[in-house]
Amino acid sequence: AQSVTQLDSQVPVFEEAPVELRCNYSSSVSVYLFWYVQYPNQGLQLLLKYLSGSTLVKGINGFEAEFNKSQTSFHLRKPSVHISDTAEYFCAVSDYNFNKFYFGSGTKLNVKP
Amino acid sequence: KAGVTQTPRYLIKTRGQQVTLSCSPISGHRSVSWYQQTPGQGLQFLFEYFSETQRNKGNFPGRFSGRQFSNSRSEMNVSTLELGDSALYLCASSRAGGPRDEQYFGPGTRLTVT
Numbered sequence: 001a002q003s004v005t006q007l008d009s010q011v012p013v014f015e016e017a018p019v020e021l022r023c024n025y026s027s028s029v030s031v032y033l034f035w036y037v038q039y040p041n042q043g044l045q046l047l048l049k050y051l052s053g054s055t056l057v058k059g060i061n062g063f064e065a066e067f068n069k070s071q072t073s074f075h076l077r078k079p080s081v082h083i084s085d086t087a088e089y090f091c092a093v094s095d096y097n098f099n100k101f102y103f104g105s106g107t108k109l110n111v112k113p
Numbered sequence: 114k115a116g117v118t119q120t121p122r123y124l125i126k127t128r129g130q131q132v133t134l135s136c137s138p139i140s141g142h143r144s145v146s147w148y149q150q151t152p153g154q155g156l157q158f159l160f161e162y163f164s165e166t167q168r169n170k171g172n173f174p175g176r177f178s179g180r181q182f183s184n185s186r187s188e189m190n191v192s193t194l195e196l197g198d199s200a201l202y203l204c205a206s207s208r209a210g211g212p213r214d215e216q217y218f219g220p221g222t223r224l225t226v227t
Contacts, residue, residue: 036218043117043203043218051213090156101216103148103156 002027002093006104014112015083021076021107023091033074034092034101035065044090050074061085086111115139117206117219125225131192134222138185138206145187146216147179150201159202162187163210191224199226 007022025031032051036044048059055067065076074091091104118137126132138145147159158171162181181187185206191198201221207214 041220043220044205045218046215049215092156101146101148101156101158105155 002031002095002102004091004093004102004104006089006091006107008107009105010108010110012110012112013081016080018079019077019081019085019109021089021091021109023074023076023104025072025074025091025093025102027072027093027095029095031093031095033065033067034094035059035063035074035076036090036092036103037061038088038090038106040087047076047089081109081111083111083113085109117204117217119202119204119219119222121222122220123223123225125227126194127227128194128196130194131190132194132224134189134191134202134204134224136187136189136204136206136219138187138204139217142206142208142217143185144207144210144214145181145185146205146207146210147187147189148203148205149173150203150221151199156203159189161210168210194226196226198224200224 003026005024013019034049035047038044047063048057050057050067058064063078088106088108090106092101094101120135144163146161148156150156160170161168165181176192179189203221205216205218207216
């Protein structure tokens with residue numbers, strides 16, 4: 001079975017600073033990787049996904065992530081954050097026989113003015 | 114295009130009771146998945162339905178069950194509620210449930226068991 005580790009439960013950062021949210025996964029098979037964002041009292045929204053091809057994936061709201069197969073990582077980055085990026089971010093993995101996701105425990109990004 | 118809707122949004126039940134939650138997927142989507150979100154356990158997969166058939170199931174007791182109707186709407190039922198069932202229950206729909214199909218999540222149903 002897959003497992004996903006998000007190394008930081010909370011990340012405080014000042015507005016306009018860069019941020020990196022870390023995600024590592026364990027799997028013996030090829031996987032698909034995703035980042036979701038959850039704003040308070042809302043469901044999850046897909047930020048970006050890696051299915052194949054280029055290891056650098058660009059998503060919505062200026063976020064990007066890099067798939068590193070040797071390090072089994074899929075870290076999320078943004079060069080300059082805004083107050084509106086304050087939310088909880090979830091990394092998820094599914095295998096090729098997709099019917100379910102395995103989610104990380106989430107990272108709360110707190111952007112301060 | 115209307116998003117995924119879940120009803121009710123909030124629910125308070127007593128231990129031992131049962132509850133039914135509803136999820137209406139985006140029009141044209143045939144796959145519906147259910148997740149339980151708690152502060153301690155995070156997001157955990159419950160089950161996935163496609164064309165009225167359960168295709169996959171997570172590691173939850175048999176008190177948790179679901180079904181899907183011919184219009185793709187799905188219901189989730191929890192019987193004999195326990196305090197630990199208090200959680201945000203999220204459903205997500207996609208066209209066919211494959212990894213290339215984006216999952217769209219609803220706002221969730223917040224269940225509180227007292």
